[in-house]
Amino acid sequence: MGWFQSLILVSFVLVLVFRVGKTETDDVIEALVGFMEKLGPGSMQNTPNWGWNTSSDPCLSHWHGVACDTSNQTVKNIVLEHLNLSGTVDFESVCKETSLLLLSLKDNNLTGSFSQDISNCKRLKLLYLNRNRFSGNVPDSLTDLTDLVRIDMSNNELSGNLPDMSRNTGLLSFLAQNNRFTGQLPNFNYRLLEYFDVSNNDLTGRITDDTGRFGAKSFAGNPQLCGKVLSNACQPEKKRKKKDLHDLFIYSGFAILGLIVLVLIALLFLKKKENLEDTKIGSKNTKDDGISSESKTGQIRSEFSITSAEKGEVSGSLVVLSSPVDGLRFEDLLRAPAELIGRGKHGSLYKVIPNGGIEVVVKRIKDWEISKVEFKKRMQRIDEVKHHKVLPVVAYYCSKQEKLIVYEFQSNGSLLKLLHGSQNGQIFDWGSRLNIACNTAEALAFMHTELKDDQIPHGNLKSSNILLTKDMDSCVSEYGLMVVDNGSSNSNAFSVDVHGFGVVLLELLTGKPVQSNGLDLAKWVNSMVKEEWTGEVFDKALVVEGASEERMVGLLQIALKCVNDSPDLRPDMNQVAAVIVSLKEEEERSMASSDS
Ligand SMILES: *[C@@H]1O[C@H](CO)[C@@H](O)[C@H](O)[C@H]1NC(C)=O
Ligand SMILES: *[C@@H]1O[C@H](CO)[C@@H](O)[C@H](O)[C@H]1NC(C)=O
Ligand SMILES: *[C@@H]1O[C@H](CO)[C@@H](O)[C@H](O)[C@H]1NC(C)=O
Ligand SMILES: *[C@@H]1O[C@H](CO)[C@@H](O)[C@H](O)[C@H]1NC(C)=O
Numbered sequence: 125m126g127w128f129q130s131l132i133l134v135s136f137v138l139v140l141v142f143r144v145g146k147t148e149t150d151d152v153i154e155a156l157v158g159f160m161e162k163l164g165p166g167s168m169q170n171t172p173n174w175g176w177n178t179s180s181d182p183c184l185s186h187w188h189g190v191a192c193d194t195s196n197q198t199v200k201n202i203v204l205e206h207l208n209l210s211g212t213v214d215f216e217s218v219c220k221e222t223s224l225l226l227l228s229l230k231d232n233n234l235t236g237s238f239s240q241d242i243s244n245c246k247r248l249k250l251l252y253l254n255r256n257r258f259s260g261n262v263p264d265s266l267t268d269l270t271d272l273v274r275i276d277m278s279n280n281e282l283s284g285n286l287p288d289m290s291r292n293t294g295l296l297s298f299l300a301q302n303n304r305f306t307g308q309l310p311n312f313n314y315r316l317l318e319y320f321d322v323s324n325n326d327l328t329g330r331i332t333d334d335t336g337r338f339g340a341k342s343f344a345g346n347p348q349l350c351g352k353v354l355s356n357a358c359q360p361e362k363k364r365k366k367k368d369l370h371d372l373f374i375y376s377g378f379a380i381l382g383l384i385v386l387v388l389i390a391l392l393f394l395k396k397k398e399n400l401e402d403t404k405i406g407s408k409n410t411k412d413d414g415i416s417s418e419s420k421t422g423q424i425r426s427e428f429s430i431t432s433a434e435k436g437e438v439s440g441s442l443v444v445l446s447s448p449v450d451g452l453r454f455e456d457l458l459r460a461p462a463e464l465i466g467r468g469k470h471g472s473l474y475k476v477i478p479n480g481g482i483e484v485v486v487k488r489i490k491d492w493e494i495s496k497v498e499f500k501k502r503m504q505r506i507d508e509v510k511h512h513k514v515l516p517v518v519a520y521y522c523s524k525q526e527k528l529i530v531y532e533f534q535s536n537g538s539l540l541k542l543l544h545g546s547q548n549g550q551i552f553d554w555g556s557r558l559n560i561a562c563n564t565a566e567a568l569a570f571m572h573t574e575l576k577d578d579q580i581p582h583g584n585l586k587s588s589n590i591l592l593t594k595d596m597d598s599c600v601s602e603y604g605l606m607v608v609d610n611g612s613s614n615s616n617a618f619s620v621d622v623h624g625f626g627v628v629l630l631e632l633l634t635g636k637p638v639q640s641n642g643l644d645l646a647k648w649v650n651s652m653v654k655e656e657w658t659g660e661v662f663d664k665a666l667v668v669e670g671a672s673e674e675r676m677v678g679l680l681q682i683a684l685k686c687v688n689d690s691p692d693l694r695p696d697m698n699q700v701a702a703v704i705v706s707l708k709e710e711e712e713r714s715m716a717s718s719d720s
Pocket of ligand 3: 166208210233
């Protein structure tokens, strides 16, 4: 071996030795050290184990504020908060670390502006720059950060236009309050955002949030901003004028079309009338299916006041169980205005506002062959077995002809409405759906265990009986109000609930409505799964949102077990709840790890 070869070998070995103990390339380490120098750490660098020098490694020497990916030892998080850093941010340098997920520099004394290079931090999810003295414009390149989940740049001195983040569909927080931003408010995906605040800036024009999810607080302190949620309503749009002539043509076109349609209808109507008179058919078709629950405001009072006939003899036998309507009397219920809000096979539902002012819902059950004593015992048992996700009975009334059960009114409607009603721009994401599934499963499992000996299942579990409280929490309503067929065996009574719950799960997963007692939906899902088209059954909204397929499939599997045709093969609610709780825990773990 000549001296030249030896030299090469020695250099090679030296390089190897030098590389040992480094997880990042020297380039990246140098860049990070440069980034720290510009932040102006001052006396902070004298703290023990501060690191941030080129002779150590960010991951192995555990630099202050640095966290690394455990599997491949690359810098994942840089958190330098409350350090009185008073320099500037060199985004070009820090973004050499391309695997950075979290950068937090909040609560410092940093100045200067953001550079275009911010977009080199391609994988950044969380960016916290709030409570500093940053100034200048926010570069458009911020919107290139497609993985961005939360950005907080509030409480700085930033100016210019807000970035247009409408393409950043994963964004959950956008906080830019207490700055000096000007210009029009760009569009955001308000449906998907959890937190949004642009208050106390100098924004102009109209509020672009047409979902109404964010109130005045998010927009206040911008004197030239207008919109419904602010006291400053917008003027009608001006560009109207230009279009007027064009519109006139369109509208007159519609008018003529409308006229033609009207004439046609009139002609048809006349013809039909002739036919009817010929055959003399006059039967009224009053439909009474078990599913409909839409409001029929026309029938206020009339139906309900039939009960007044009994008033004299049974007055005072209303049993009040819980407090929100203290001193409620049967007369109060009868006298108060009642609005029919639902009608099914087994009874009707009224919204009543007795003198106290607290809105209640009265369920009126027809044809329930149950003795007064039995009914009373049942109500008392259900009241004893309290679960916080089961809507408590406020009061009940029982006579031979009439059974009334009073609940507190829940203003946010039912799961049925949330899934299939007009959603008002609300999104109903995977996390919320899994939450409702979990709450309901746990509530039912608890009630089933406690009421097993009493043989009181829910009896009529469906998505219209899962209500949303004012905090959008879910609770099960109308527990135990169903006549359970004596012919069915003991375990059957509870497995009917399990089937009902399985159908609710299918609704949550598919977003599709149920027909004829859930049989159609269950059949459809089963056939899809048999054909190995499992992916096709899930609600498109969930797929778009990027919900975990693994956990959706997990929930689908348990749902299909619940809707098994043979009651004996269905799991019991405790088993179902255990599976769903573990799915929810997995979901929470994965959210936590992707957020930090
Ligand atoms: C570099 O940082 C490491 C880790 O904190 C420390 O042990 C070492 O003394 C530092 N080296 C210099 C030259 O400051
Ligand atoms: C390090 O591992 C994480 C997660 O395991 C991965 O997302 C990332 O791409 C890896 N980074 C590099 C530089 O290989
Ligand atoms: C923060 O740093 C500045 C300049 O480096 C210094 O004047 C000030 O006293 C520091 N403040 C605190 C609270 O340490
Ligand atoms: C920020 O820096 C200025 C001047 O450098 C200093 O006067 C002030 O105390 C610092 N503020 C904080 C909160 O440290």
